[in-house]
Amino acid sequence: MSESALTCKEIVELVSDYLDGGLDERTARLVDEHLALCPGCDAYLDQMRQTLKVLGSVTPENLSESTRDGLLAAFRDIRPPQPKG
Amino acid sequence: MRRRIESLHHGRPVPGLSPGVASGAGADLALVGRLLAGDETAFAEIVAAYSPLMLHIARGFVSNRASAEDVVQEAWLGVCRGLEAFEGRSSLRTWVLAITRNVGRRRGAVEAKELPWSQIDDDGNGAVDPARFRGPGDPWCGGWTEVGAPVPWSPEQLALDGEARRLVTRYLDELPDRQRTVVALCDVDGLGVDQVCEILGISPGNQRVLLHRGRARLRQLLEDYYGRGEVHP
Ligand SMILES: [Zn+2]
Numbered sequence: 001m002s003e004s005a006l007t008c009k010e011i012v013e014l015v016s017d018y019l020d021g022g023l024d025e026r027t028a029r030l031v032d033e034h035l036a037l038c039p040g041c042d043a044y045l046d047q048m049r050q051t052l053k054v055l056g057s058v059t060p061e062n063l064s065e066s067t068r069d070g071l072l073a074a075f076r077d078i079r080p081p082q083p084k085g
Numbered sequence: 086m087r088r089r090i091e092s093l094h095h096g097r098p099v100p101g102l103s104p105g106v107a108s109g110a111g112a113d114l115a116l117v118g119r120l121l122a123g124d125e126t127a128f129a130e131i132v133a134a135y136s137p138l139m140l141h142i143a144r145g146f147v148s149n150r151a152s153a154e155d156v157v158q159e160a161w162l163g164v165c166r167g168l169e170a171f172e173g174r175s176s177l178r179t180w181v182l183a184i185t186r187n188v189g190r191r192r193g194a195v196e197a198k199e200l201p202w203s204q205i206d207d208d209g210n211g212a213v214d215p216a217r218f219r220g221p222g223d224p225w226c227g228g229w230t231e232v233g234a235p236v237p238w239s240p241e242q243l244a245l246d247g248e249a250r251r252l253v254t255r256y257l258d259e260l261p262d263r264q265r266t267v268v269a270l271c272d273v274d275g276l277g278v279d280q281v282c283e284i285l286g287i288s289p290g291n292q293r294v295l296l297h298r299g300r301a302r303l304r305q306l307l308e309d310y311y312g313r314g315e316v317h318p
Contacts, residue, residue: 007228008227008228009218013297016296039234041235043236044304046237046238047238047304050249050307051303051304054253055257055273055303056275058250058273060137060138060140062136063136063157063158067157068136071128071158071162072128074162075125078165079128079165082122
């Protein structure tokens with residue numbers, strides 16, 4: 001292990017930036033080197049990827065029906081249909 | 086209704102409403118033209134498409150879901166009344182989101198609950214319980230202990246349509262306010278870093294810390310739920 005090698009404890013703090021491509025080249029390379037040799041951190045990275053994938057599939061909540069209906073009524077009021085032409 | 090919202094969010098983009106840059110200024114101006122002419126269908130579509138994202142933004146400034154809904158409602162009324170002011174210099178979406186942010190900020194000040202967005206959210210905790218790493222004195226100090234190391238999740242545990250999504254939805258809701266807002270905007274809504282920083286008024290460094298902490302917490306909660314596995318080689 002070289003002097004600049006990262007510990008597992010350090011790696012887990014870098015994984016989020018690593019996945020976003022936010023690390024400088026040298027640090028990203030150190031993370032790559034560590035991951036190639038460490039099943040624990042490799043599993044951590046994979047779990048983080050999975051977490052992001054699930055997050056991307058979450059259906060965000062929308063407005064309640066009553067709020068939406070109220071907005072449509074307000075729209076009719078503020079912007080009555082204009083005759084075409 | 087639910088199905089329709091889903092298709093708007095995850096399915097094929099609705100022309101002029103798709104998140105991102107695909108819509109373009111021409112499509113935005115055409116849509117605004119329809120709104121100015123009182124086209125209620127166009128309004129209903131844009132409300133369905135943008136409101137989830139607006140709720141995430143609003144929730145970052147006020148104390149609960151009900152207040153966030155009020156903020157989004159008020160923002161839409163502002164949009165309706167202010168349509169003549171839209172000149173297409175920014176995208177329609179960006180314009181609507183900025184109005185939401187302004188209304189949210191005002192409401193947050195009234196509630197005296199404005200989140201200290203400028204402060205870094207450093208609770209001093211690492212991404213993982215420090216007890217899972219070897220301590221000083223160990224030649225592998227900072228490495229995983231034998232029982233501490235993560236074990237890959239099985240494919241069944243990761244079935245996308247089932248439990249994982251339900252769990253993450255619930256856990257996301259339970260995150261600290263600022264972490265939840267940043268994770269929702271970045272990882273659920275897919276906004277870019279620049280846009281998130283601008284809307285929330287935070288630095289890229291602060292955004293990264295909040296995102297990192299929120300994601301690390303969600304991974305941990307999933308791991309706690311699934312169990313860490315009994316055996317590690
Ligand atoms: Zn490691």
